[in-house]
Amino acid sequence: YVYSFGAGESAGDASMKALLGGKGANLAEMARLGLPVPPGFTLTTEVCTEFYANERAYPKELAAQVEAALAALEAKTGKTFGDAANPLLVSVRSGSRASMPGMMDTVLNLGLNDETVEGLAKLSGDARFAYDSYRRFIQMYSGVVLELEHGAFEEILGAHKDSNEYKSDVELNADDWRAVVAEFKRAVERLSGAPFPADPKAQLWGAIGAVFASWMNDRAIFYRKHNNIPESWGTAVNVQAMVFGNMGDTSATGVAFTRDPSTGEKKFYGEYLINAQGEDVVAGIRTPRALTKAAREAMKEGGESLEEAMPQVFAELTAVYQKLEAHYRDMQDIEFTVERGVLYMLQTRNGKRTAKASLKIAVDMVGEGLIGQRDAVLRVDASALDQLLHPTIAEGYRRDIICRGLPASPGAAVGVVAFSSEEAERLAADRVSVILVREETSPEDIHGMHASKAIVTARGGMTSHAAVVARGMGRPCVSGAGDIRIDMKLGEFRAGGRVIKKGETITVDG
Numbered sequence: 212y213v214y215s216f217g218a219g220e221s222a223g224d225a226s227m228k229a230l231l232g233g234k235g236a237n238l239a240e241m242a243r244l245g246l247p248v249p250p251g252f253t254l255t256t257e258v259c260t261e262f263y264a265n266e267r268a269y270p271k272e273l274a275a276q277v278e279a280a281l282a283a284l285e286a287k288t289g290k291t292f293g294d295a296a297n298p299l300l301v302s303v304r305s306g307s308r309a310s311m312p313g314m315m316d317t318v319l320n321l322g323l324n325d326e327t328v329e330g331l332a333k334l335s336g337d338a339r340f341a342y343d344s345y346r347r348f349i350q351m352y353s354g355v356v357l358e359l360e361h362g363a364f365e366e367i368l369g370a371h372k373d374s375n376e377y378k379s380d381v382e383l384n385a386d387d388w389r390a391v392v393a394e395f396k397r398a399v400e401r402l403s404g405a406p407f408p409a410d411p412k413a414q415l416w417g418a419i420g421a422v423f424a425s426w427m428n429d430r431a432i433f434y435r436k437h438n439n440i441p442e443s444w445g446t447a448v449n450v451q452a453m454v455f456g457n458m459g460d461t462s463a464t465g466v467a468f469t470r471d472p473s474t475g476e477k478k479f480y481g482e483y484l485i486n487a488q489g490e491d492v493v494a495g496i497r498t499p500r501a502l503t504k505a506a507r508e509a510m511k512e513g514g515e516s517l518e519e520a521m522p523q524v525f526a527e528l529t530a531v532y533q534k535l536e537a538h539y540r541d542m543q544d545i546e547f548t549v550e551r552g553v554l555y556m557l558q559t560r561n562g563k564r565t566a567k568a569s570l571k572i573a574v575d576m577v578g579e580g581l582i583g584q585r586d587a588v589l590r591v592d593a594s595a596l597d598q599l600l601h602p603t604i605a606e607g608y609r610r611d612i613i614c615r616g617l618p619a620s621p622g623a624a625v626g627v628v629a630f631s632s633e634e635a636e637r638l639a640a641d642r643v644s645v646i647l648v649r650e651e652t653s654p655e656d657i658h659g660m661h662a663s664k665a666i667v668t669a670r671g672g673m674t675s676h677a678a679v680v681a682r683g684m685g686r687p688c689v690s691g692a693g694d695i696r697i698d699m700k701l702g703e704f705r706a707g708g709r710v711i712k713k714g715e716t717i718t719v720d721g
Contacts, residue, residue: 213276215252215283216242216451223253225539230255232447234306237559244538246531247555250287251301251451252280254419256308259445262423280450281415288452293411297334298327300344300453303418305425307446310560311434316355316425318418319488320348320453324409328392332385340458342388343380347488349395349407352414356421359402367394381486415450422448430657437661438683454555456548457488463549464489465517466674467502467528469536472544472564472682473621475571479503479532481545482672483517489546489557498691499672502528510617527554535559540581541590542572563683565621566595595685604720613717614706616667616692619678621721624665624687627714630699632659634713639663646717648704650697652677660686665719669695687721 214223214231216239223231223239231239235253242248254277261270285291290299300322323331323345332341346368353359368380371391377383383391399407408414425431426446435442456464466489467481482499484491491497500514501507502525507516518525528547531554535543544562548555564572573587582590601622604610626644629635632655635645639662647663649656651670660666660680665687668677672691681688694706702713711717 212255212258212270212273213252213280214239214255215280216248216250221280228308229444230257230447232256232306232308232449233310233560234304234558235447235449238449238451238557240538241535241556241559244534246534247553249452249454249555249557250284251449252277252284253306254448254450256445256447259423259426259447260443263427263445267420267424277415277419277450284450284452290452292322292415293327295326295330298322298330300327300331301415302449302451302453303415303422304449304451305422305446306449307426307440308444309438309440310563311431311438311440316422316428317490318348318351318355318421319490320344321352321414321418322411323348324411327411335455335458337458338385339383339388340455342385342392343383343457344455346388346392346395347490349392349399351490352418353395353399353403353407355425356417357399357403359399363398363402364395367391367398419448419450422446430654433657433661451557454548454550454557455488456484456550457486458551460485461521461549461552462486463517463521463524464491465499465502465547467532467545467547468542468562468674469532469545470542470562470568470572472542472562472568473618475542475564475568475575477575478505479529480506480673482674485520489548498670498693499674521549521552524549524552524554531556537581540576540586542568563679565682566591566599566685567621569595570599601685601687604718610720612707613709613711614692614694616689617673617678618721619673619675619690620666620681620686620688622665622685622687623718623720625716625718626664627716628704628711629659629663630697630702630704630713632656632662635659636662646719648695648697649677651675652680660684665689665721667692667695667719669693669697687719689719689721 214221225236225240228236231253290297292299303318328341328345332338350364354361396407456462463483463485464487465483470477471480481502484499502517504516504518542562543559546558569591573590576582577587604623626646628648629645635647638645645663646665647659648667651668666677666681668690675690678690695704697704704711
């Protein structure tokens with residue numbers, strides 16, 4: 212039931228996608244190729260199938276196999292799970308056979324408690340980083356495993372920032388994060404009726420159970436239904452040693468595509484954030500920076516690209532993406548972390564793309580000798596071809612522009628403004644064309660995005676949840692429209708000196 216990344220008889224590879232899920236199979240394959248992958252192991256999709264067939268009970272052999280895999284992981288990293296002096300921390304992520312971006316659950320920094328956080332502070336020499344990681348873990352675990360409301364923790368953090376007149380999270384110091392952690396733990400006990408779990412083994416099994424349970428959450432069911440993914444496939448669970456992109460200004464995290472997923476152009480494309488964890492990029496909480504200098508200049512962005520800020524890391528990342536694309540013979544969507552100047556690969560998968568990009572990439576790869584003509588034809592999904600017929604705004608037509616953002620997904624749409632997914636779904640049921648306008652979208656917005664003709668977000672980049680899911684759905688999307696200020700109470704947004712109220716009609720050009 213458990214396979215490791217790398218060499219050995221229990222090691223997986225890319226051919227085992229049905230058993231290990233896409234993420235697990237590709238992590239194992241990258242490790243087999245000698246790429247810098249943090250060690251870990253995968254609980255197979257068969258565990259998920261048996262979990263649901265046996266009233267959410269695990270196979271009796273599983274616990275011993277997980278213990279053995281954890282011991283092997285401790286040996287590889289030289290760290291011990293739950294040890295106060297040298298703690299091993301892990302991430303727990305889902306990974307189904309088909310890519311389902313953002314639909315299922317993830318827990319990072321697992322293994323932290325009041326003792327191990329002090330060990331992490333000493334090892335890293337950075338108490339601020341350690342307590343920031345701890346508060347992220349409590350918040351994520353509380354939402355995913357304990358099913359507590361995300362907003363309660365945001366309110367605590369917002370109140371702390373307001374009382375100290377901080378504008379952003381990066382201004383909080385170690386003592387601030389200690390205070391926030393203490394408040395988060397009190398909130399957990401108040402809301403759940405029990406203290407936050409301190410035992411790392413209990414944390415691990417809680418997270419594993421939550422990831423398997425997320426296979427049957429509402430958003431995953433909705434996504435499977437609209438993408439023809441069988442429920443019987445199940446999800447795998449990946450447990451992997453943590454690497455940290457939030458260890459200061461020599462650390463970073465990012466998402467990249469080996470070609471442009473909107474146009475298919477052969478250029479390295481993606482975004483990154485300095486001193487951040489991966490969820491910060493895909494969740495659209497902070498608007499990230501471009502990977503390449505050329506992309507930064509084209510977007511007229513401030514701040515350095517990764518190519519300028521970390522040239523050695525960028526060169527290594529370029530070599531990795533070239534190797535991965537040649538190996539998989541398809542455009543790859545990759546996630547990476549830089550911990551104190553050292554590059555680590557966290558994921559690769561065939562990237563979601565528009566129909567226009569799909570057509571160009573398939574034709575170009577034939578020309579490059581990567582694939583044959585038959586493969587090229589089979590790669591272009593027939594139902595996606597209607598994306599090529601997306602409406603566009605007529606050339607030369609007068610544009611009364613309210614604001615601009617990033618061109619996350621092409622096409623044009625006209626509709627009335629809705630600020631919530633529930634409102635968008637209700638209006639769409641009455642055959643009203645809707646434009647969903649949000650600060651950022653989350654996986655819970657999948658039904659509202661599906662009901663809308665287009666999506667606009669105030670925050671997030673070209674690889675945020677809104678951008679990736681909209682591209683896959685063929686919905687126009689403009690992300691990171693930073694001028695937008697949404698007031699949910701008044702039911703309006705402000706941008707470019709204008710006030711646009713809920714129910715008013717706008718046009719989106721993606």
